Structures are given as C-alpha cells and as structure tokens.
Amino acid sequence: MNLSLNHMTAPNLGWDDFLTLAKDIGATGIEFRNDLPTPLFSGDTAEQVGAAVKASGLTFYGLSQVYPFNVFNDDIAKEVADLIDVAKRCGAQSISLIPRNDGTGLGDRERQINLHLALQEIKPMLDGTGITGLIEPLGFERSSLRRKEEAINAIETVNGGEVFKIIHDTFHHHLAEETEFFPQHTGMVHVSGVVDTTLAIRDMEDEHRVLVDRNDRLGNLAQIKSLLHQGYEGPISMESFSPAIHNAPNIAALLKESFEFMKKAEN
Numbered sequence: 001m002n003l004s005l006n007h008m009t010a011p012n013l014g015w016d017d018f019l020t021l022a023k024d025i026g027a028t029g030i031e032f033r034n035d036l037p038t039p040l041f042s043g044d045t046a047e048q049v050g051a052a053v054k055a056s057g058l059t060f061y062g063l064s065q066v067y068p069f070n071v072f073n074d075d076i077a078k079e080v081a082d083l084i085d086v087a088k089r090c091g092a093q094s095i096s097l098i099p100r101n102d103g104t105g106l107g108d109r110e111r112q113i114n115l116h117l118a119l120q121e122i123k124p125m126l127d128g129t130g131i132t133g134l135i136e137p138l139g140f141e142r143s144s145l146r147r148k149e150e151a152i153n154a155i156e157t158v159n160g161g162e163v164f165k166i167i168h169d170t171f172h173h174h175l176a177e178e179t180e181f182f183p184q185h186t187g188m189v190h191v192s193g194v195v196d197t198t199l200a201i202r203d204m205e206d207e208h209r210v211l212v213d214r215n216d217r218l219g220n221l222a223q224i225k226s227l228l229h230q231g232y233e234g235p236i237s238m239e240s241f242s243p244a245i246h247n248a249p250n251i252a253a254l255l256k257e258s259f260e261f262m263k264k265a266e267n
Contacts, residue, residue, distance in 0.1 A: 004237035029059030050090035063092040068100035072118040099145035126163040136167035139175025183232035206241035211258040224265035
C-alpha cells in the first residue's frame with residue numbers, strides 16, 4: 001500500500017519539515033499545495049524542492065491546485081499553464097483540478113458543457129508533458145461535479161484518457177453516496193475520517209475531516225479494500241482538514257497509528 005501524505009494534513013509545517021514528517025511516518029511520497037497560508041514552497045524554487053524530494057527517497061505524487069477549473073477562461077488557462085510549469089520544474093507527477101463548489105453551475109446540461117469545455121482546453125496543455133491532470137469530484141450538494149462517473153464520461157468524450165485521471169476521495173465518495181469504484185481511471189486516492197456521531201451526511205464539512213481510525217464513519221477500510229481488490233496500485237494520501245489535527249503536538253505518532261490502521265485493508 002502506497003501510503004502518502006498531503007500537505008493539508010500538516011499545513012503549519014514548512015515544506016522541508018513536511019518532508020521530514022513524511023519520512024518519519026513511513027510515507028512513500030507527498031503532495032504539495034498552493035492553497036495554504038504560506039506561499040508555495042515558502043519562496044524557495046521548484047527546482048530546490050524537487051531536488052530535496054528526490055534526495056529524500058520520497059515520490060512527488062502531486063501538486064494542488066487549480067480552482068475552479070471547470071469555469072474555464074483566460075485566468076484559469078494561465079493558472080493551469082503556471083501549475084504545469086511548476087510541476088515540470090519540481091518533478092511532480094500530477095496537478096489537481098478542483099471543480100466549482102459554490103452552489104452555482106449545477107444544472108444538468110450546464111455542468112456537462114462546462115466540464116467538457118474545460119477538458120478540451122486543458123488536454124493540449126498536458127499533452128507531451130508527462131504530467132497527469134487529476135480531476136477531483138467533490139461530494140458536497142453545492143458542487144458542480146459530485147460524481148466520478150460524470151468526470152470519467154467527460155474524459156472519454158474528449159479522448160483524454162492519456163492525460164486525465166480522477167481522484168477517489170473517501171470523504172467525497174461517502175458524501176455523494178456513490179457505490180461504484182473506477183480503479184483503472186483513478187490516479188490518486190485521498191483519505192480522511194469523520195468521527196463526529198452527531199453529523200448527518202449532508203452536514204459533513206472539510207473541518208470535520210480527521211485521521212482514519214476505528215471510529216471512522218466513512219467506511220475508509222472498505223473503500224480502500226475495494227479499490228485494492230479491483231486493481232488500484234497508486235498512492236493513498238492522507239488529507240485531513242481538521243484544525244485539531246493541524247495543531248496536534250504529536251502528529252507524527254497519530255499519523256503512524258492511522259497508517260497502521262489503514263494497512264488492515266490489505267488483508
């Protein structure tokens with residue numbers, strides 16, 4: 001199991017300390033983000049960071065994010081081009097494309113048209129770069145792309161299978177009440193847990209996303225097991241948004257415990 005670490009889980013750490021944390025907990029790789037309070041790479045160059053990741057023995061799985069990619073215009077095109085450039089320079093394998101999540105653009109034909117247009121425009125930008133565009137459906141009712149099947153249909157419509165894959169996020173899979181898995185189309189799995197027993201599904205938000213343990217309500221082990229048994233071999237990356245995790249003084253120990261718990265899915 002390729003257990004990885006997303007920088008959102010420890011956003012208070014600089015990129016170098018984050019690499020140390022990932023190594024210490026036995027992660028196989030990392031994802032960095034451009035939406036944290038500190039600037040991407042804290043002002044150091046992409047080349048410096050890429051070299052440090054390589055020297056650490058970790059794999060640079062992904063670089064997040066372009067939002068909202070499916071409201072495509074000149075500004076989004078520039079964001080995509082810039083993120084692809086950074087990914088090439090630092091050696092990231094993928095960039096993340098996040099759909100509009102503000103309650104607009106939800107209409108049936110409107111959703112598909114906007115998604116197809118964005119993928120048509122982004123596809124030639126990725127062609128020949130060796131970088132994968134990872135599309136992440138968000139299960140919130142306000143999201144303009146809730147379900148993985150809709151993303152896959154759009155990828156196939158634009159013949160984008162060589163450059164696009166999806167992110168299976170266990171939180172969003174649960175929120176969208178999806179049942180189907182698409183391991184052959186999946187390039188990344190994001191995991192997190194929700195343990196608050198007072199929350200209805202529709203009330204679950206990012207801040208409720210802690211680490212995965214035996215109190216998890218999202219069925220992480222079952223989801224991971226299904227993906228692995230159906231042939232998924234890519235990274236499984238911890239992505240916790242909870243301030244309680246961000247500020248935990250013993251985060252390394254907590255992550256080790258969570259990783260050990262998730263390894264039960266291999267059995």
